[in-house]
Amino acid sequence: MVTQTRVQIGIVGKPNAGKSTFFAAATMKDVKISPTPFTTIDPNVGVGYVRIDDCPCRNVKCNPRSYTVAEGVCYAPVELIDVAGLVPGAWQGRGLGNQFLDHLRRAPALIHVVDASGSTDEEGRLVKPGTHDPVRDVEFLEREVDMWMASIVRRDWDKVVRLVEFSKRNIAEVLLEKLAGLGMSRGGVEKALEESGLAKKPPSRWEDADFYKFAHLARSFSKPIVIAANKVDLPEGEEGYKKLREAYPNRVIIPTSAEAELALRRAATKGLVRYKPGDGQFEITGQVTPQQKAVLERIADVLKKWGGTGVVQAVNAAVFNALQYVAVYPVEDEKRLSDREGNVLPDLLLVPRTYTARDVAYAIHTELGERFVAALDARSGRRLASDEPVTHGLIVKIVAR
Ligand SMILES: Nc1nc2c(ncn2[C@@H]2O[C@H](COP(=O)(O)OP(=O)(O)OP(=O)(O)O)[C@@H](O)[C@H]2O)c(=O)[nH]1
Ligand SMILES: [Mg+2]
Incomplete structure (x- = not known):
């Protein structure tokens, strides 16, 4: 049996954006979810799945052991890590700081859960829906992640200075060794050094801005971020999703309703609906109360409008688009x-x-x-x-x- 370590995907975002809801929906693990900031403190780790529609089990009767098959569609496990919320200034210790991102060191890609409905401010406090611009969340969150990277790069910098300036070692090699635990590739480190213009600058002369510039580029090459524009089930979600699309026309942005996915998976577990994660529709198969029926009908509208809840699509995008x-x-x-x-x-x-x-x-x-x-x-x-x-x-x- 194959014992490959599972690819890790980190789930990041400001407080109250829906990270744990996304995680719970993707893993079916019971975790704390609530409309208050900093609900999650210690990371949640669980198994989520990518969906493979064109897998050979469509035509062959498979006996899968390290993955699962449902009606000819394959689901392969990945490890998801849901961490605490990041706020602006986390790198200076605001909120819970950014040290907890150390749990994401081995994750080669991240999913940024953004509240596209604009119903929470940068700190995750509830505000009138549509009043907070989600584009600002992408800007600040990526800056915080990059500041975290920069702090790792500059840890024990004296050693880098010694190795490069006195022992005449190649700076790319020294940085690659130093950042090995972050899953950086040689190509990524070299490209970041070139594009930041730092390849020839002696490490003893690197300034604050240089660490940031290098960390930002190295992160974007070696830890790509997929955006999950979450809460699109709310009426204001569509506008927020459009804003994100306009601001980042070349990025992978998946509209999601983590809440709808979680509700559907729970309903499926109870035998109320037939739903394969990632599907664009579901079927009511059990005895539902009028209340449950109303909720399911609202969810059916969301699926119809967006083609699915987007949760599996976001995990797929991280693995197949971002990581290739x-x-x-x-x-x-x-x-x-x-x-x-x-x-x-x-x-x-x-x-x-x-x-x-x-x-x-x-x-x-x-x-x-x-x-x-x-x-x-x-x-x-x-x-x-x-x-x-x-x-x-x-x-x-x-x-x-
Ligand atoms: N309408 C709507 N609400 C959502 C969705 N996803 C999450 N929520 C709600 O948003 C609130 C926060 O959800 P959490 O999953 O706890 O958010 P979080 O990002 O993990 O928050 P912290 O752990 O505090 O950082 C809860 O009330 C969820 O029910 C969604 O897709 N649509
Ligand atoms: Mg949480």
């Missing part, structure tokens, strides 16, 4: 598309699309990576070239010594 991951299906028997026991397509791995089959072998198990000889595309029988990246939907047989 692909799904691959390792098998041991390329004829039966199964493992040794005959389980058909038992595993689904989410990996960066730059991975080769050998990288996939390492992701399955270090030992398998070391014994790697070759890889076959199980459907065509074709042998993959050693530097060939894997593709989305690939069923791969690893040949090992």
Whole structure:
């Protein structure tokens, strides 16, 4: 069985934006939710899912072990982390500060839950819906995340100065080692140094603005942020979503109603509705009270208007758009598309699309990576070239010594 560590996605945002509601909907974990700021203090960690509509289980009867299938649609697990709310000035210690973001060090991507309905101010206090501009939340929140990054970059800076200026080590390499725990790539660090104009500046001369500039660029390359424009079920949500779209035409922005998703999943658990997470509609299948019926009808309108609740779509966007991951299906028997026991397509791995089959072998198990000889595309029988990246939907047989 594949034991790959799950990709982590951090959920960030100001207080009261709906982070924990989003988390609860995506993971079905019972966590504290309330319309008061700083409801969450310690992080919530749970398993959410990406949805894969074009998975091979549409046409083949699968026996999944590390993922699940519902009516030919695959769901692969990812780890979600819901943290406390960030407020402007958190880096200077306001609110709960920003130290708690350390829990997101290993997360290669973040979902920023924004209150698109404008019914909470920057500190998460309730205000008249539509009166707070969500664009300001994106601006300040990203600044706070970048200030957190900058503080990590400058920790023990003397050591960087010594290594680069006295030991003549390459600055990109020194920074890469220093920031290894943040999941920075070599390319990301190098690009951030180039674009900030800091590649040649001696570390002893870096100023406050330089740390920020570098951290901002390094973060945007190595920890991309997907925006979840939440609370679009409220009438003011649409306007807020449009504002975000106009302000950030090139960003991934997913309209969401975390509340609708949570209600639907709970109703599905109780057998009241038939709903596959990520669907654009649901069906009432149980005995509902007139009150429940009214709530479900309102939710049906939201789904109709927005095409879904957006929760699964936001997790998908983080994994497939922001991180550019692909799904691959390792098998041991390329004829039966199964493992040794005959389980058909038992595993689904989410990996960066730059991975080769050998990288996939390492992701399955270090030992398998070391014994790697070759890889076959199980459907065509074709042998993959050693530097060939894997593709989305690939069923791969690893040949090992
Ligand atoms: N209308 C509407 N309300 C929502 C939605 N998502 C969350 N809420 C409400 O917003 C309030 C805050 O939700 P939480 O999930 O606790 O917010 P949070 O971002 O985790 O807040 P903190 O933990 O304090 O940082 C609650 O009253 C939720 O019911 C949504 O999609 N639509
Ligand atoms: Mg919370």
